[in-house]
Amino acid sequence: MKRIALFLGLAALGFGQVELSTDPSLHVLPVQGNIYMLVGAGGNIAMSVGNDGILLVDSGKAEMADRVLKVSLDLATRVVGTPMPNSCLGLRCPAAPYGWSSPSLNARISSPARPKPIRYIINTSIDADHAGGNARLAELPKDSKILGVTFPPVGVAPSANVISHENVLNRMSANKPGSKDQTMVDSSQWPTDTFHVAKYKLSEFFNGEGVQIMYQPDAHTDGDSMVYFRYSDVIVAGDILNPTSYPVIDLEKGGSYQGILAGLNAILDLSIAEFRSQGGTMIIPGHGRLMDSGDVANYRNMVQIIGDRVQDLLSKGRTLAQIKAAKPTLDYDGIYGSPDAFIEAIVKSFQKK
Numbered sequence: 064m065k066r067i068a069l070f071l072g073l074a075a076l077g078f079g080q081v082e083l084s085t086d087p088s089l090h091v092l093p094v095q096g097n098i099y100m101l102v103g104a105g106g107n108i109a110m111s112v113g114n115d116g117i118l119l120v121d122s123g124k125a126e127m128a129d130r131v132l133k134v135s136l137d138l139a140t141r142v143v144g145t146p147m148p149n150s151c152l153g154l155r156c157p158a159a160p161y162g163w164s165s166p167s168l169n170a171r172i173s174s175p176a177r178p179k180p181i182r183y184i185i186n187t188s189i190d191a192d193h194a195g196g197n198a199r200l201a202e203l204p205k206d207s208k209i210l211g212v213t214f215p216p217v218g219v220a221p222s223a224n225v226i227s228h229e230n231v232l233n234r235m236s237a238n239k240p241g242s243k244d245q246t247m248v249d250s251s252q253w254p255t256d257t258f259h260v261a262k263y264k265l266s267e268f269f270n271g272e273g274v275q276i277m278y279q280p281d282a283h284t285d286g287d288s289m290v291y292f293r294y295s296d297v298i299v300a301g302d303i304l305n306p307t308s309y310p311v312i313d314l315e316k317g318g319s320y321q322g323i324l325a326g327l328n329a330i331l332d333l334s335i336a337e338f339r340s341q342g343g344t345m346i347i348p349g350h351g352r353l354m355d356s357g358d359v360a361n362y363r364n365m366v367q368i369i370g371d372r373v374q375d376l377l378s379k380g381r382t383l384a385q386i387k388a389a390k391p392t393l394d395y396d397g398i399y400g401s402p403d404a405f406i407e408a409i410v411k412s413f414q415k416k
Contacts, residue, residue: 085137086130092353094345096295097270099138100353104131105192109299109347111292112142113270116182119223120290120299120347122196125252132200135181183269185276186227186254187288187301187349189234189316197225198251222255228278229257230286234316279303279326283310283349285317287326291333298330302349306362309392309399312408320370320412327363331356365395369402373409383410 083091089103091110101108104123108131111118117139123131184201186194201223235248263276272294279287283302290299303326305311312318334344340357348354354362372391381389383406392402 083138083141084134086134089127089130089134091134091138094295094297094347094353096292096297097272098292098295098297098345098347100347101131101134103127105195106187106190106302106349107299107347107351109290109297110135110138111270111272111274111295112139114143115268115270116180118183118185118269118274119181119200120185121187121193121301122184122200124192125195125199128196128199131196132181135200181223183265184223184225185288185290186225186231187290187299187303188284189227189231189248189286190284190302193301193349194227194231194235194252197254198249201225201255224256225254226256226258226263226276227254228286228288229259230284230317232257234284234286277329279329280322281317281319282312282322282326283318284313287322289326289330296335296344297347298333298344299347300326300330300349303327304330304346304348304354304359304362305350306348306354306358307351307399309395309402309405310366310408312405312412314408314411318408319415320366320409324363324366324370327359327366330359331363334359365399369395369405370409373406374413377410377413383407386410 083093083099084101089101092100092102094100094109097111097113099110099112101110101123104127106121106123108123109120112135117135119135122128181200184197186197188194232254235246235253236250237247239245239247258276258278261278263278265274272292275291275293277289277291279289287301287303289301289303291297292299302311303323310320310323312320312323330346334346334356336356337343340355340360342355344356346354346356346359369392373386376386376389376391387403387406392399392406396402
């Protein structure tokens, strides 16, 4: 009922058919509070939109950055809202002792609000579908005609802060194999601010709420972070949570089965259901649909069950080929697809430990 009420409210504000995106290839879903979920640019992008500007969690693919920028600024212009004209005239207006009105003043007051800039981008991992748009989305747009908006507001810094765990920067800035001067990722894409502790938070409220970034070691990679919007009660999980497939564990970049499982449990520890595991804290995964704690619990249970089965087979001396032949994922394959890479990652994670 709350989601329906929100949709009706947005329609009443002039959002038409509740399609908040101005780009047919991108879709925007209002989650709750200040948070919106943008789908179609690679990995899911979370957007905090309000009077302080825009904060993005992840930036999508590089080739989608211009579209993401336009949709983000257009959404911010509409969400921040336009003041209603003053219909009062004369000294008896209740708003002020000198209340007055005129067509020219009302035209100025009711004109579209200037779009707020993108002030922060938080990367949940190094992956190109999550961090590929960093450079474009962090820079100051130069052509307002292309964007269809007036930008920027006076006194705003010309670029966004790009934040990630330090392992993301370390891997981006490492030299390519066989090269002494060419880095893995161009420097324009690198984070501008990094952290190395387990939990990091913005030093100020943003759009009226605290924003906390939590490092989850050795999960999808060794640089994964989750972002928690404390007032809106939304967790952005990145590729620690991907309900479109079995967990993707990048062993070459420091990922592990144990880290993925710990990350899913961390989401459940932080989230609170509204009623019987439904509603309450909403979770935006790296890919796929919006979820609540009940959905995450089902996914976590699958990961735990399969891990236990594989561990049991390993304890009996089974090889990787024999474990695959035993089909420990059979009852889930119809939902999550091919399990081969996941089984291999579990086996190697246990063997490494």
